[in-house]
Structure formats: C-alpha cells, structure tokens
Amino acid sequence: AQTVTQSQPEMSVQEAETVTLSCTYDTSENNYYLFWYKQPPSRQMILVIRQEAYKQQNATENRFSVNFQKAAKSFSLKISDSQLGDTAMYFCAFMKQGRGAQKLVFGQGTRLTINP
Amino acid sequence: GAGVSQSPRYKVTKRGQDVALRCDPISGHVSLYWYRQALGQGPEFLTYFNYEAQQDKSGLPNDRFSAERPEGSISTLTIQRTEQRDSAMYRCASAGGGSFYEQYFGPGTRLTVT
Numbered sequence: 001a002q003t004v005t006q007s008q009p010e011m012s013v014q015e016a017e018t019v020t021l022s023c024t025y026d027t028s029e030n031n032y033y034l035f036w037y038k039q040p041p042s043r044q045m046i047l048v049i050r051q052e053a054y055k056q057q058n059a060t061e062n063r064f065s066v067n068f069q070k071a072a073k074s075f076s077l078k079i080s081d082s083q084l085g086d087t088a089m090y091f092c093a094f095m096k097q098g099r100g101a102q103k104l105v106f107g108q109g110t111r112l113t114i115n116p
Numbered sequence: 117g118a119g120v121s122q123s124p125r126y127k128v129t130k131r132g133q134d135v136a137l138r139c140d141p142i143s144g145h146v147s148l149y150w151y152r153q154a155l156g157q158g159p160e161f162l163t164y165f166n167y168e169a170q171q172d173k174s175g176l177p178n179d180r181f182s183a184e185r186p187e188g189s190i191s192t193l194t195i196q197r198t199e200q201r202d203s204a205m206y207r208c209a210s211a212g213g214g215s216f217y218e219q220y221f222g223p224g225t226r227l228t229v230t
Contacts, residue, residue, distance in 0.1 A: 033217050035218075037221075043205065043223075044221070045207065045209075045221035046221075047218060047219075050215075050218060091158045091159075095217060097217075100216055100217075101147045101217045101219060102217075103161040103164060103175070104219060106159050106160070107158055108157060109156070109158050
C-alpha cells in the first residue's frame with residue numbers, strides 16, 4: 001500500500017516570499033503520478049500541479065513548481081512570489097499508474113498562511 | 117456541465133436514518149470517485165466507477181455504505197442507518213478526456229448526523 005507524508009502541519013510566510021512545502025511517499029510502484037491540490041477556506045479541492053514519475057523534468061505552472069526526486073521519493077511544492085490568495089490547505093497526493101485513472105492517496109495536508 | 121456538481125451541499129440527519137448523496141460528473145468523464153474527508157485531514161478513498169462498473173470498493177468502511185452509477189453518469193452514495201461517526205465531507209471527483217489521470221472534485225456534501 002502507498003502512503004503519503006506531509007511533515008509540516010502549518011507554515012506561514014509574508015506576501016511575496018517564496019515557500020516550499022514538503023511531501024514524501026512510500027511505494028513499490030515504478031510508474032505513478034503525483035499531484036498537489038489546494039483547498040482554500042471555501043473547501044473546494046483545486047488541482048495545482050501534476051508530475052508524471054517517468055518524466056525527469058520538474059513540472060511548472062506559473063508561480064508553482066515542484067522538485068521531484070524519484071530515488072528519494074520526495075515531491076515538494078515551491079510557491080514563488082506568494083500571494084494572499086495562496087492561503088489554503090495543500091494536499092500532496094499519489095496515484096499509481098494503471099488502466100485509466102486510479103484512486104488518489106492523500107497526505108495529511110499543510111496549512112499555509114500568507115501574511116500581508 | 118462545466119464542473120462536477122454534488123447535492124445536497126449540506127445534509128443534517130438523525131442517527132439511524134438513511135441518506136443518499138448525489139454526484140453529477142463532468143460531461144463525458146468515464147471515471148467517477150467518492151472520497152470522505154474529516155475536518156483537518158486529507159480525503160480518503162471510498163469507491164470508484166469506470167462507466168457503470170464499480171471497479172474498487174475497498175474503501176467503503178462497512179456494509180452500510182453503498183454506491184451506484186447505473187447509467188454511467190450520475191452516481192449516488194447511500195449510507196444506511198447513519199451513525200454520528202459518519203459525519204464528514206463527502207467528495208466526488210471525475211476523470212476522463214485527454215488528461216485521464218487528473219481528477220476534478222465537486223464542492224462536496226457536508227453530512228452531519230445528530
């Protein structure tokens with residue numbers, strides 16, 4: 001079974017700073033996907049970024065980027081030039097590769113607060 | 117539709133009553149998932165469907181929980197004889213199309229059992 005661990009329950013930074021959220025996972029699979037989801041106070045679940053394990057290049061989406069270290073089973077999220085709207089819970093999630101989409105396994109989340 | 121919709125958004129029920137939660141996925145999405153999220157925790161998988169076939173129900177906590185998707189579109193999660201420990205946010209997600217592995221979540225149904 002796969003497990004996902006987010007070791008930082010809470011983080012707080014000033015607006016415009018860069019912040020990195022940590023995520024590690026445990027799996028015996030070689031092919032899989034990793035995701036970061038954002039859950040703002042509205043409690044919607046919003047897909048932020050994804051990474052395919054077979055790709056060596058780290059994924060980037062505007063101010064959001066990941067540092068994927070497959071051997072270390074690490075998948076951190078970097079938010080550059082943080083904005084007040086980035087305040088949210090962030091969940092790291094794992095999905096093994098199979099026929100079609102598979103279930104997501106989530107970490108416990110990191111509560112990020114961006115201060116003005 | 118434009119996104120995943122769920123109804124009702126809020127449900128308060130008395131212990132022992134049955135509840136039915138509905139999910140309407142993104143049009144054309146083949147896969148539909150149900151998750152449960154306790155406050156302050158990440159979502160936990162319950163079950164999922166490809167078309168109308170239930171592929172995995174290993175996350176359903178006990179036999180009071182069941183789900184169906186009879187026509188491969190709308191799905192219903194039913195909880196019989198509700199208990200207080202069933203109180204949580206129930207989330208539905210769908211996936212399909214080009215990025216078939218990306219799941220898009222609905223707003224959730226907050227269930228409170230009194």
